[in-house]
Amino acid sequence: MIDGLAASPDSDRTSSLFIAATLLCFCNLAKGPQDGQYLLYADTAEPEWLGLLQGVKSILAEHRHVLADLSDEDGRAGDVEESVGPDLALSGFSASFDKLKTSIESLRAEDESFAKYSRPVDDLQKCFDSAFWRQQGSDVIRVHSPAVFGWLYRLNAEYLKALQDGKPMALVIYAYYMVLFARLDRFWFVEGWVDHIMVDIQRRLHHTYKHWMEWPCLLAQPAESQSAGG
Structure with missing residues (x-):
């Protein structure tokens, strides 16, 4: 799915790509602790979750102007x-x-x-x-x-x-x-x-x-x- 979205980087597809990559990060967390994996480091090779996070960062860096409307600096009601x-x-x-x-x-x-x-x-x-x-x-x-x-x-x-x-x-x-x-x-x-x-x-x-x-x-x-x- 992500490869298909990446092939057509218009605004809607880029937003979907970013959301999908972010969801993958959370899904990986939701699997629970894995032997030898500690989010930012691992016993061997690259930590799986960090690789997913780097994917999110890469998408955001490349398409920041497209994704700007997705951001909400503070989703809380600051006046209360x-x-x-x-x-x-x-x-x-x-x-x-x-x-x-x-x-x-x-x-x-x-x-x-x-x-x-x-x-x-x-x-x-x-x-x-x-x-x-x-x-x-x-x-x-x-x-x-x-x-x-x-x-x-x-x-x-x-x-x-x-x-x-x-x-x-x-x-x-x-x-x-x-x-x-x-x-x-x-x-x-x-x-x-x-x-x-x-x-x-x-x-x-x-x-x-x-x-x-x-x-x-x-x-x-x-x-x-x-x-x-x-």
Whole structure:
């Protein structure tokens, strides 16, 4: 189906192609955790889900002008809803995340190869900052799913290679992201992925990096007091 749509790139077919590719990503998630597959990396070869995501990115990059009308910057009613800071939604966020960023900056000062982690961790902080919201007058904190998936979409090749190679700091950053991904727990198609990925990250990490896992392990679990929203 996708090959047929791609052969005739008019507006309607391009939109259908983009939607079909996006649905394939979610269908792959919905299959549940697969042995050796961890969304952004795999035990061998290229991770299956990442390949599907790259397909979505390729379509969007090539036909951005056609697909612009499909985008909705914020599907929520901004006049009745308000942003919520991550510290209110996640206990200990600032203290833990600031420590992570400071450590990366210190490591970069000694070894420039750590520069590849600056952009992903900065973007991850922006995702945390924009992910949470609630309706005015309500105490129920919800998560804005596009903010969560946006981090995955924007990752660059250098970080993804470090993750595939099992570089410890790349794995630690991914574990911090899992705290955000876990907030999507009411979406059935992500069920099981957080535990699957967190277990593998801990298995791969050298013991000298294990202290970085304390906060992610504590928070990367379904939050019963929060509900996931679009």
